[in-house]
Amino acid sequence: MKNKKLNKKIPVGILGATGMVGQKFVELLIDHPWFEIVALMASEKSVGKKYKEAVKMWQGSEPMPFHVADIKVRECKPNFDCKIVFSALDAGPAEEFEEKFARAGYSVVSNARIHRMDSNVPLLVPEINPDHLELIKAQPYKGSIVTNPNCSTIGLVIALKPLLDNFGIEKVNVVTLQALSGAGYPGVASLDIVDNVIPFISGEEDKVENEPQKIFGSYVNKKIKYNDISISAQCNRVGVRHGHLECVNLKLKQRVREKDIIQAWRRFSSEPQKLDLPLASKHPIYYFEDDCLPQPKYQRDIDKGMAVSIGRLQRKHIFDYKFVVLSHNLIRGAAGGAILNAELMAEKGYL
């Protein structure tokens, strides 16, 4: 529970602490009621520097707190006392380091894509598939690896979950308008995006099309049986700092009224809300009646950036519906999502 006091906070480390997602981990963990940062790890060129010197441009809205600023950045080695290691590593280093930490007994809660589709690794969204955590019992590590979905997948799957449960979904088409911070730093060159949009993000469409089938899968016989939901995605980069907007078009298995769908979204509440996890949004989903909402600038930060905002639901033909969904890619779609996973693990005794 949010107000639950632990006798002693759980020590955590961050792999890849200097990048965009790494910084967001730091920002969200600074005042965390359960977790306490004890180690910041990054690539060679940062090792040995104070965190404030290793970070090129601190992205937090408040100045970097002193006790974090002076932490010396360590190399990515499992040689310190700590329970959870959050990973904000890119795919390459993630492949190199995450298993090392898991084998050494750490709970690796990763935002990297590399192990997401591994058969014994949960692709965890606490609002959707908390039972997938069971998978880690079969992992060959002394510790464990748990992943969260890609930043463009998360808004979609949370929006779809109540529809899947209540009405059944036949197929989904989604077109994304993704924010710059999704590409990390330095990421997208300014000359590529000022007065422009880019209709391509390498590897992104595959993730949006394939991750939901695992996320919506059922845990049966110690395995995930993939859901057969069919998704097609087109991914675009737009000149927005944070917040992925997605235009969704789908075919439900039954004909329903718009208001039934809106009610399903508004009533949706799940494990993190029930357990009152510290970073859980009050409501997983907010639906806006105003025609021109949601917008990245105005809705991305709702409930500390952990909520998903939906609007513009319209029925086009029988069974065909369209709507717009927005989520904060760096928070709900990356660092915040991973922390929520760790909170669920802590509460459920998986650490």
Place this chain on the structure above:
Amino acid sequence: MKNKKLNKKIPVGILGATGMVGQKFVELLIDHPWFEIVALMASEKSVGKKYKEAVKMWQGSEPMPFHVADIKVRECKPNFDCKIVFSALDAGPAEEFEEKFARAGYSVVSNARIHRMDSNVPLLVPEINPDHLELIKAQPYKGSIVTNPNCSTIGLVIALKPLLDNFGIEKVNVVTLQALSGAGYPGVASLDIVDNVIPFISGEEDKVENEPQKIFGSYVNKKIKYNDISISAQCNRVGVRHGHLECVNLKLKQRVREKDIIQAWRRFSSEPQKLDLPLASKHPIYYFEDDCLPQPKYQRDIDKGMAVSIGRLQRKHIFDYKFVVLSHNLIRGAAGGAILNAELMAEKGYL
């Protein structure tokens, strides 16, 4: 033909000459081989001023030419000697003035939406339905009214035309990322779009969903029989100056290979190319193999802004295809499209 010399250029006027589309008409007509600007008309607050004073910010890439700069802006009255009147009026004034000019004997070539769906008014795209021009014979005017489609419709219908003809189309889903100039000037407030996108453009989705059925309709018994193509649209505004990008997802009536589709696009050529009209693009459609193209910044100006650029064709499931299409909203989607219509009318003897 492009090089055809007329003994005397055809005098033309522009209604709504000071706005974004009006200025683009002026820019494109300045050196036009067939047409010559003789009258610039605008709303009361501009009447009597020199054009250079009535225009707040000249958008042309070259300085405004002297002979145009000094033209005195007239009121919207059909009282001068001229053959064609291009209309860049908003819907309200268009409703008030266009019919007056048509009744007075002028050929009104309009970019306004107000008469587009009138049963006796051609919704003309010279590459698609040049025969619809026949409709004007049944118009109750001494002159005539001809319209071009909405700026978000035009790229889509040109991209669809070769597919419709060659393979048949069952249904289409389109998500637009539309440029700022589509909203006119001052149009979108900067605070609404810096670090933001807006998932709503008033009235736009209806136009994209309904205009194609008329454009693709067949001229039978002096009427347009609407095509039954089914389209669903979601329209977004993004922080791009010019160039509407559209993510299209469609179901063809038959299974074809990607390369057949690309070939259909590349081979597509039509009336404006055959007649070698002055503003006709060399090819109506360019297909780009590069994964990250087309982009507004880099492809919107191809063939003087009159070509449509396509890329990222992918087959998703049997019969389902997706691709991205781009066109210049102010040129191909407004002033340039209207001028091409007038060129067709001139060449075909409809003036």
Place this chain on the structure above:
Amino acid sequence: MKNKKLNKKIPVGILGATGMVGQKFVELLIDHPWFEIVALMASEKSVGKKYKEAVKMWQGSEPMPFHVADIKVRECKPNFDCKIVFSALDAGPAEEFEEKFARAGYSVVSNARIHRMDSNVPLLVPEINPDHLELIKAQPYKGSIVTNPNCSTIGLVIALKPLLDNFGIEKVNVVTLQALSGAGYPGVASLDIVDNVIPFISGEEDKVENEPQKIFGSYVNKKIKYNDISISAQCNRVGVRHGHLECVNLKLKQRVREKDIIQAWRRFSSEPQKLDLPLASKHPIYYFEDDCLPQPKYQRDIDKGMAVSIGRLQRKHIFDYKFVVLSHNLIRGAAGGAILNAELMAEKGYL
């Protein structure tokens, strides 16, 4: 003092509550420890609507609180029970209404420019000239009028104050890079600023050049004797949402070392800090050693947007220094500055 509990909060109203500055007043007053919103006033087209309906796009980072959302917008009439009226009116309506309220006994704390240079009206910056409040004793109103400086003046004068006091200033040249929200809403058209900057803001240079002389003036014989500081300004609009950046170049009356100047800034503290006013920044000025700071995106929100950030101090020639200063135009430069004025008035017994 910040934690001082009033037995009963002071009721306040807001004139022009629906615009950019008006909304910022609302946002900053929602949880104010001393003040309580009792009236929201706006122009005719908003009167009678609920505040949430009258506001086109709520700019607050949190959703609009319910108790404010449902307040019915009133007309600008001094006919309700309240002590302070904050004015976010444009110059025109400010001229019409502010004196009416002052005559009716209200303390009008205005962000409008119209009365700033009136001889009996304080142009108040609590860190600089708290004694100017004495002027209101000579005002012919039952209530009073107090103003704060233009949003491009405030950062400059706070940066200059410690230099003026410690070293003397001969002359100042300032070039501003001003944010979009300084122009209100809808304000700057997106087509004017995407891929562009505008080297002109109507009336702005005059304000920056003339207001400091009054602000730095001395209160002598119940009048303000203007300071003779000489300032030249060039004002530019840039595509930033909030935060005015200013490049300052000045000649001091004596030669000093850079570190003396930095020390003067860092040590600067004044009345609002001494009185611990609720909206006072902890430090009025923050100096950054990092070459590329301050930047609007990263420093505008420091100390709730009330602090001024300075960087890049360089000595060019003997007596000539240059530096960069940043302040939040909507907070420190408008609503926040006015509220700080009211807090000073409350604490000093001027209400």
Place this chain on the structure above:
Amino acid sequence: MKNKKLNKKIPVGILGATGMVGQKFVELLIDHPWFEIVALMASEKSVGKKYKEAVKMWQGSEPMPFHVADIKVRECKPNFDCKIVFSALDAGPAEEFEEKFARAGYSVVSNARIHRMDSNVPLLVPEINPDHLELIKAQPYKGSIVTNPNCSTIGLVIALKPLLDNFGIEKVNVVTLQALSGAGYPGVASLDIVDNVIPFISGEEDKVENEPQKIFGSYVNKKIKYNDISISAQCNRVGVRHGHLECVNLKLKQRVREKDIIQAWRRFSSEPQKLDLPLASKHPIYYFEDDCLPQPKYQRDIDKGMAVSIGRLQRKHIFDYKFVVLSHNLIRGAAGGAILNAELMAEKGYL
């Protein structure tokens, strides 16, 4: 002269042909009446690829012409038949390669900074110091090295030249608002500039402060005697694609009327205009009366991007004047400036 036909075009090569400036060289040379591209050179990772494959994103407004697209990129070696080598190299490789080419007999016309301040290398602006070309006679190379100024220096010195000649200049303060393309590609990260400006460009202020003294120097006794003009600069990066805007404040040696200054600018014409060089702007300087001009978006392309635009001249105090100047950083400030240098050299017999 522009129309002068050479019997045979002069073969030219481009060093660093794939970057922003290199591409601009290519674009401007494609249809050049005197020069013909025979070699495109770049770093190792591009060598051997066709130019169209080596270039990540072609920045030209027209598609890359076929005969250039298929040129194979060579390594930077002086082993081919050609007269002039344009250098768009960064400082590092420029230091490595430019002298090699000069020693091998090529005329190296460079945009790189590395040799600009060398005592025997002209820092050439054909409108200002064509006689500095004499310096190359004293160069120890079989060929030669000629440089053009930094992209933020060029607009300033052209604006100052007529004032220096007519009225004398005591000192100058300049604040720049520089475009993104000045930093090359990928250059400025989008997250650093969306909703932001950066008050720092590494090394830039030094260049603006020091290059003019050489440019305005006099060629005496086979050496450049530096001018003693005193300049102070503050350099900012803004979210504009192309076009550096500069706010200038200066003290003239004599009191003059604004209209005398404007006349001096408008009458200014120099060697490139006299010789009618192909890339010479019709007028080196355009002065705009409109308060809100010049703006990057609207004036940067005047006279093919080779003209300098000025506006907002104001007299502040006796002898003190301020104005705004704009020039295209990639054209006038880089590739175009270098080509104009080469044209001057060709016309004057320095090749």
